[in-house]
Amino acid sequence: MEVHAESQTHYFVPPPSYWPLLGAVALFCIALGAALTVNALAAGPWALGVGALLLVWMLFGWFGDVIRENLLGRYQGREDLSFRWGMGWFIFSEVMFFGAFFGALFYVRVIALPTLGDFEHKSLYPDFVPAWPLSTGPGITQVYQAMEAWGLPAINTLILLSSAVAVTWAHWAMVLGRRTQLILGLALTVLLGWLFLALQASEYRHAIDSMHLTLSAGAYGMTFFMLTGFHGLHVLLGTIILAVVWLRVVRGHFDQRHHFAFEAASWYWHFVDVVWLFLFVFVYWL
Structure with a gap:
C-alpha cells in the first residue's frame, strides 16, 4: 500500500x-x-x-x-520532498557559483577595460589597447591567440544539446514505462558526456601548445580556463552521476512513479547544458 x-x-x-x-x-x-x-x-x-x-x-x-x-522502503513521501528541496537549493548554489565567474568576466569587459583605456589612464599605460580579448598591458609577456567559436566549441555545443534531448527522451521513457528506450537514452547521454570531455581535453591541448593560451595569458586566459574548466568538471560529475543512475536502472531500482534519483540527475544535466550555452555565447562567440 x-x-x-x-x-x-x-x-x-x-x-x-x-x-x-x-x-x-x-x-x-x-x-x-x-x-x-x-x-x-x-x-x-x-x-x-x-x-x-x-x-x-x-x-x-x-x-x-x-x-x-x-x-528497503524507508522513504515514504516527505523524505522525497526533502530530497527535491535539497537538490533545488544545490543547483541554486551552483548558479551562484558560476554567476561569480561570469560576473568577473563582465566586470573586466564592461568596466575595467573602458576605464583603463580612457584618456586619464593613457599616461599610466600608453601601450594599453582596451579591446577584448585583452592581449596587451602589464603582466602579459607572451602573445597568444583567442579561441574561435566555430570549431570544437560549436561541435561541443551540438553534443551537449543532443545529450539534453537524449536525457529528456529517457525521462519520457521512464514515465511511460518503456525500459528499453530508457536504458538507450541514458546510455546515449553518458556517451555524449564522455565525448564532450574528450573533445574539451583536445581543445585545451591545442590552446596551450599551438595558441599559447594559458592561465597566465592575462584576464582572457584566466576567465577562459576558469569558466570552461569548472564547467568541464561539472560535466564530469554529471556524467558519473548519470552512469550510476544508468546502472541502477539496469538493476531495476526505479519505477514509473518513484525515480527521483533519475530526475535529480536530469535536472543537474540540464543546468550544465544551460551554463554551456552562456559560455559559448559570452566566452567563445562575443
Whole structure:
C-alpha cells in the first residue's frame, strides 16, 4: 500500500553516521595537498591523493547507504520532498557559483577595460589597447591567440544539446514505462558526456601548445580556463552521476512513479547544458 506525504506519520531519521566526518577529513586533505603542491612541497601530491581516495570512499559509502534505505522502503513521501528541496537549493548554489565567474568576466569587459583605456589612464599605460580579448598591458609577456567559436566549441555545443534531448527522451521513457528506450537514452547521454570531455581535453591541448593560451595569458586566459574548466568538471560529475543512475536502472531500482534519483540527475544535466550555452555565447562567440 502506497503511503503519501500528506498521510505519513513518521519521518525517517537515519542512525548516526561517520560519513560526514570522513568527508570533512577528505576535504581538509585535499585543501592541504593543494596548498602544499602549489608551493612545490613534496607532501602535496600525497595529501591530495589521500584526500581524493577518502572522498571517493565517502561518496560510495554515503550514497550506498541512501540507496539501501530507499530500496528497503524507508522513504515514504516527505523524505522525497526533502530530497527535491535539497537538490533545488544545490543547483541554486551552483548558479551562484558560476554567476561569480561570469560576473568577473563582465566586470573586466564592461568596466575595467573602458576605464583603463580612457584618456586619464593613457599616461599610466600608453601601450594599453582596451579591446577584448585583452592581449596587451602589464603582466602579459607572451602573445597568444583567442579561441574561435566555430570549431570544437560549436561541435561541443551540438553534443551537449543532443545529450539534453537524449536525457529528456529517457525521462519520457521512464514515465511511460518503456525500459528499453530508457536504458538507450541514458546510455546515449553518458556517451555524449564522455565525448564532450574528450573533445574539451583536445581543445585545451591545442590552446596551450599551438595558441599559447594559458592561465597566465592575462584576464582572457584566466576567465577562459576558469569558466570552461569548472564547467568541464561539472560535466564530469554529471556524467558519473548519470552512469550510476544508468546502472541502477539496469538493476531495476526505479519505477514509473518513484525515480527521483533519475530526475535529480536530469535536472543537474540540464543546468550544465544551460551554463554551456552562456559560455559559448559570452566566452567563445562575443
